[in-house]
Structures are given as C-alpha cells and as structure tokens.
Amino acid sequence: MLALKAENISKQYRLGQVGTGTLSHDLNRFWAQIRGKEDPYLKIGETNDRSSKGNSEYVWSLRDINFEIEQGDAVGIIGRNGAGKSTLLKLLSKVTKPTTGKIYTNGRIASLLEVGTGFHPEMTGRENIYLNGAILGMTRKEITRKFDEIVDFSGVERYIDTPVKRYSSGMYVRLAFAVAAHLESEILIVDEVLAVGDAEFQKKCLGKMGDVSKGEGRTVLFVSHDLNAVSQICQTGILLNQGLVEYKGAIRETVSTYLNSNNDSVIYLNQKDNSAKSMFIREIQVVKNNGEVSKEYLYNEPINFKFTIGINEKIKDTSFFVTILDSRKRRVFSCEREFVDETMSLSIEPNTLVRGSYSIHAFINQPKVAQLDIAEDVCKFTVIDPGSYLSKHGEYDYGSVFGRYVWE
Structure with a gap:
C-alpha cells in the first residue's frame, strides 16, 4: 500500500522578495488563471545552482519530482x-x-x-x-x-x-x-x-x-x-x-x-605543473591481466594497478603507500612498497573485494617526515559478483572483503 506519492511536483521561489513577487506579478498570475492559461512565471526561472549568479529573479528549488x-x-x-x-x-x-x-x-x-x-x-x-x-x-x-x-x-x-x-x-x-x-x-x-x-x-x-x-x-x-x-x-x-x-x-x-558523481574515470593522469616536486605520481591505471584498462572486474579475477612515477630528484627513504576505499570512502585495507621506481605494479588477488564500488588513495611518502605527492580518491572501479557464496544475500551490506577463515 502506498504511503506517499509525489506527482510532477515543482517549487519555484523568487529571489530577494517576500511572497510571490510584486502586485503586478500577482495580477498577471490571477488574469492567466481566470482565462484558463498557464501561470506565465512558470515558463521562466533557472536551475537552483547556489554557487553561481544567475540572470533570472526566479529559481526552481525543485523541478518535476516523481516517486512512490x-x-x-x-x-x-x-x-x-x-x-x-x-x-x-x-x-x-x-x-x-x-x-x-x-x-x-x-x-x-x-x-x-x-x-x-x-x-x-x-x-x-x-x-x-x-x-x-x-x-x-x-x-x-x-x-x-x-x-x-x-x-x-x-x-x-x-x-x-x-x-x-x-x-x-x-x-x-x-x-x-x-x-x-x-x-x-x-x-x-x-x-x-x-x-x-x-x-x-x-x-x-x-x-x-x-x-x-x-x-x-x-x-x-x-x-x-x-x-x-x-x-x-x-x-x-x-x-x-x-x-x-x-x-x-x-x-x-x-x-x-x-x-562518485564528480569523478568516475578509471585512469588518473596528473596534468599539473610538477617541476617543483622531487617525485610525483604521473599516472595510475586499473587493468585486467591482459593489460586492458577496465572499470569492471569479477570478484574472482585479479585487479591490477599500474603506477607511473615522475622523478625529478631521487629522495632517500621514500615509500609508496596505497589504500583501497569503498563506496562510502571507508578505508578497506592498505599496502606499502618500501622503495619507489618509475614504473610499479600492484595486484589484488581474486576473492578479495566483495561486490561494490571502489577507488584508491595513493601517495609517495617519507614516513613520519613528509608526503611528497598524493592522489586522493581516484581510479573508480567496480567489482561485480554474480555467483560467490555471499551473493545469495542480495543487497545486504556484508562488508568490503572476503574473509580468510576456517570453520571447525
């Protein structure tokens, strides 16, 4: 049984005014109504983007909302x-x-x-x-x-x-x-x-x-x-x-x-001016075993990351740190390489990540001293699960990784 139903609901406001507007606007609305015409001010108005100055004094706070x-x-x-x-x-x-x-x-x-x-x-x-x-x-x-x-x-x-x-x-x-x-x-x-x-x-x-x-x-x-x-x-x-x-x-x-609405690219490409940095992350790709860049992976296949590092000056005692983030930006697990090369690869074993959306957070690090460069929440990829032993639970949130365990 339905509890609520919204049918094409919209809400328009006039900026900088109290009520619907001036007396002339109200009279225009009334005249349109008694003639059986559409409200003339519903034809104008802009999307409600709070961060930019618009040209219209009317704004649509909501537009054509439908749900049950x-x-x-x-x-x-x-x-x-x-x-x-x-x-x-x-x-x-x-x-x-x-x-x-x-x-x-x-x-x-x-x-x-x-x-x-x-x-x-x-x-x-x-x-x-x-x-x-x-x-x-x-x-x-x-x-x-x-x-x-x-x-x-x-x-x-x-x-x-x-x-x-x-x-x-x-x-x-x-x-x-x-x-x-x-x-x-x-x-x-x-x-x-x-x-x-x-x-x-x-x-x-x-x-x-x-x-x-x-x-x-x-x-x-x-x-x-x-x-x-x-x-x-x-x-x-x-x-x-x-x-x-x-x-x-x-x-x-x-x-x-x-x-994930702001950035859904599976490739990270650093296009900033990095001349002042001693070392920086130039590119990250998420690839399958055959080298193909892909956004989707089965739960039971490996997921590979290729890192390209720009080195203007070799710094001692640096490491490369990678964290996997889930769809809610929680840290699933982290790993570290204790030296940095111009090209590096990281592979996640099959049956590690459960179905869901993930991204990575990577940085070049001098432990307890400084972060030389960072790539935050990049390379969005998805793990799909058509047939693991947990897939029968459907949309139930059972975490982010398959456990390694033994029942006795």
Whole structure:
C-alpha cells in the first residue's frame, strides 16, 4: 500500500522578495488563471545552482519530482547543500505548497524539520507533548498512555515542566524527536536535526528509527549528510541534484552514485605543473591481466594497478603507500612498497573485494617526515559478483572483503 506519492511536483521561489513577487506579478498570475492559461512565471526561472549568479529573479528549488513510497519503507534523501532536500520535506509535510504537481499521502505525518518544529516556546515540555499529539489527531488519553515513554526516551524529565524556550538546542531536539517518534503517526519525516544531539542520543535515535520502520511498519523519510547512518536505516534512496532527481534505487547504489558523481574515470593522469616536486605520481591505471584498462572486474579475477612515477630528484627513504576505499570512502585495507621506481605494479588477488564500488588513495611518502605527492580518491572501479557464496544475500551490506577463515 502506498504511503506517499509525489506527482510532477515543482517549487519555484523568487529571489530577494517576500511572497510571490510584486502586485503586478500577482495580477498577471490571477488574469492567466481566470482565462484558463498557464501561470506565465512558470515558463521562466533557472536551475537552483547556489554557487553561481544567475540572470533570472526566479529559481526552481525543485523541478518535476516523481516517486512512490510504500508503507513501511525507510527512504534516505541525500544530496549536496542546496539540492532541494529540505524543500522536498517541507512540501511532503505540507508546511508549504508545491508550485506545480500533487502530493498524495496516506496517514498522519509527524515531522522534525528543524530544532523546535511544532513547539511553542512559552509552553512547557509537558504542554508541548500534548499540543503535538492533538495536532496529529490523537486523544488526550492516547497521549497520556505514551507520555512516560516519551519523557524517558528524551532524557529531559527534570525540565519537563519548564518552558521550552529555556531548553538548550540539544534538549529541544531530544524532546522533539521523542514526541515525533512515539506519537502514533503513520509517516515520520526527519531532516538533518539529529546532529544537534550528542553521540549517545544520535545512536539512540538511529535505533528508534530502525524500530519504527522495521518493527512498527511505519514509513520513514530521513535526510542526513551522515551517509553511514542513512545506509544503516534506509533500504531505498533518492539522490537530489540542483532540484532534480538524479537517482532512485537501493540505498547502497544511491550513496555510491552520490559519492562518485564528480569523478568516475578509471585512469588518473596528473596534468599539473610538477617541476617543483622531487617525485610525483604521473599516472595510475586499473587493468585486467591482459593489460586492458577496465572499470569492471569479477570478484574472482585479479585487479591490477599500474603506477607511473615522475622523478625529478631521487629522495632517500621514500615509500609508496596505497589504500583501497569503498563506496562510502571507508578505508578497506592498505599496502606499502618500501622503495619507489618509475614504473610499479600492484595486484589484488581474486576473492578479495566483495561486490561494490571502489577507488584508491595513493601517495609517495617519507614516513613520519613528509608526503611528497598524493592522489586522493581516484581510479573508480567496480567489482561485480554474480555467483560467490555471499551473493545469495542480495543487497545486504556484508562488508568490503572476503574473509580468510576456517570453520571447525
């Protein structure tokens, strides 16, 4: 059963103004509407690129967004700052209306979009719990039944009868999340607010969101820049880029697409001026056993790296250090060659890396003295696994390497 459906939703803003614009613009809109014509200002506007100055005073924060979310799904929404994530959640929460398109929801929505969402600063924590429950359509008896659980989870029992305007931001978000997660809504929407809490509370919240989705069958939409947290909680993902949906699919592929969107070349070629460096990495290639440059490798075939080093001055006691990174930029393993030549090769044995996307991080090093040159997060390649003993687990995240072990 569908919990949420977005149908061609877009959101347009006018820069530097409050509201939709001038009186003349509003009259033009009204005149177009009574004649049955399209809003004339929907024909203009630019993509929401925050880093560049545009020519139009209108900007599309979101454009033609379509998706369906099933009941019980946990969906992670990721993307760069300014991609439209918070705007999308405000539309889904009905805080603001879309410029075009329709949103269909099935059930009550509890939102935590920013610190203090839905709280009245002059009211106490106790009063705000009852206020939030009433907004969600719950009876006083239902809220009372959940009250002790909410207060215990939030950890602010001592201040529950204090006006929330005197709470710290951490206390605010503790109580706000506890209310949103425990009151009986069918859909829970959480923006990047948990970062305000301490590490212990963040861990507690992530566990609760997992329980809400998997155990209670409620729908969760989660925006965060903590990709490990998103990957832990969510099964599916939506990647936004400049107001457009760039990718929808399993969370593992969504995160990988986001992290690898800027550079997907399997060859690293250093084209900088390296005349001032004594030694530098000139080129790196990822190749198969036959010497063919390739971006894809089977889990049970070797993966070879060819390094070409430029040497302007031979430096003593240098080594060459290589680290393999997975799709979330975690370091899988490292290796080192204790001397540097103009050409070097490194081979990873078959049955080492499990399926997924990888890159390398390499540098010429004087241990504990200096790094002479570095190539960071380069040479993107993919390992595919159609038939290992772990492939039957599908999209389950079972790490990055096959273990060497013996069962007894």
